[in-house]
Amino acid sequence: MTKTKRTLPYSIKFVGGTIIFVLAFIVSMIFGAANTSINDVWAALSSSTVSDQAMMIREIRLPREIAAMLVGAALSVSGAIMQGLTRNPLADPGLLGLTAGANVTLAISIALLPFTNYFSIMIICMIGAAFGAFLVLGISSIKKGGFSPFRIVLAGAAISAFLTAIAEGIGLYFKISKEVSMWTAGGMIGTTWTQLQVISPFIIIGIIIALCLAKPLTILSLNEELAVGLGQNIRRIKTILFIVMVLLAGASVALVGNLTFVGLMIPHIVRAIVGTDYRAIIPMSTVIGAAFMLMADTLGRTINAPYETPVAAIVSLIGLPFFLLLVRKGGRNFG
């Protein structure tokens, strides 16, 4: 283990991450299009005052920030799993076709099943995410020995372009492109408690399963033969992890639409802080991912208030320098 290299014990780092997360949450609750002070927020959350402001905080801002938290955590963990499973430092649900796949099934379902409720939309997104991931990973496994990490990303980009074109085509053909783009580019505008009730259990369960499987994932991420040698049932673990990954990515698409780069960045940042053990990476990714999304969403809400700047755009702008850095390193420092 790398314990000797660590400068600080993990518990302190985790507490630090949690503090950042709590601060991000407080900031995101205070700032917004409507001015509120920390006292207002506290009053709205702790008492049952019925003022416009309290209602606004409770019914609009709070569910939205919870959604941001959940999505940030879900995408980060999903990205971390993906990077471990494929041993690819550039893996991200957005880059490897999961979100594009979800878009396609979403477009199909909106076109063909006019009466969809929130639960079915989420399931549909998950199916689509699985489909996209299968396509990309399947194509890259056609070649013996698999693709290099870089080529998988290229395959992902092409598949995403293809699936996005299908989704747009369906949207235009059935004249539902507005509804589809409302879902896929919607961001966290208008997240309601009902949506959260449906989706949050999936995300929370997914993260818990990921936490339980962190140890086998660590071994898998090092070396597959090693994992076999240590008596792991690789196929079962891989399948479960794949399902968890799709579950998390699909749920977050259903909640906020397309978000690239969160799943890429957060696990890498976390890895730089806590090392390569997924038992440390996954909990830390959860809090840091949540904190990051809270900050990105707050930025999106305030940068051009009262209008919203889509959070996806902010994330991809922040994500680019990071992506470049990773490409530069060539993934040498990975794992």
Added chain:
Amino acid sequence: MIHSQLIKKQRMILFTSIFLVIATAIISLGIGYSSVSYDRIIPTILGNGTFKEEFVLFSIRLPRIFITILCGMALALSGAILQGVTRNDLADPGIIGINAGAGVGITIFFLFFPIDAGSFVYMLPFIGFIGALLTAFSIYVFSYEKGKGIQPIRLVLVGVGFSMALSGAMIVLISSAERQKVDFIAKWLTGNIWGADWPFVLALLPWLIFLVPISFMKAQPLNLLSVNEPVSIGVGVNLQKERMILLLVAVGLAASSVSISGGISFIGLMAPHLAKSLVGPRHQLNLPITIFIGGWLLLLADTIGRNILEPDGLPAGIVAALIGAPYFIYLLIKKA
């Protein structure tokens, strides 16, 4: 010297591809939401048509067909040059982010500068060019490694990253804009041949007239560059200079076409590959064919898109992606 038989073959293929373009153009003329029947096309061109026939033919169908062919040509040639210069079979102005750069340039221009209806059309390619040039330059810088030169795969990857971030930037810009302008840009982004009118043909044509001959003249340096760097230096090519010129030409071609047609990917990828598989890697031979295949592919994509869905049509960019992405994957598997 180039074998005479090969030249003969190249001629044949060149004529076939020109014929394909013309044939598709004629088919495309006759079908569509408001069509002119085939037996009326020649009389209408000769000036004997009704007002409606003339209007449909001269003001709707013909300019659009011209624009589509020209854009396809420019994209294909740009792709061919990029693939040669970067020694990367997967390079395409759309995939590696040049389109997105032009898009951001045009979005900024469109949102923040007063628009003069008369000169707007002619300004577009320039603005697109500046945006694309900045993007291409950044991609180049970030994928350059000291001592090793440009790493092909890295170039594409950096391009993918840039195109995502720039799309993000575009959304940030758009979301702060007025509704009307947003609708226009959103439509533009999907690769709709929106500028289907004669001024757009005129805005695009000079770029092609200027840049196509340059790229033909540079076919030989391009051959050498696409082999490898030591060889090109060995036979006395001024590497930096030729590469710079060729890249500028490629960016100019892509930007001028994108500024009129919107984001269209994969044409610049497919056309050069098809041409190369037909007549081999010599750019003197394959560039002319690349151009016509590119024009044909985009025209085909637009004709399909226009007729698959009436009356608005499916943007050509979407059709191109539907055809092109599987091809990209095929190349990826083959070359891995």
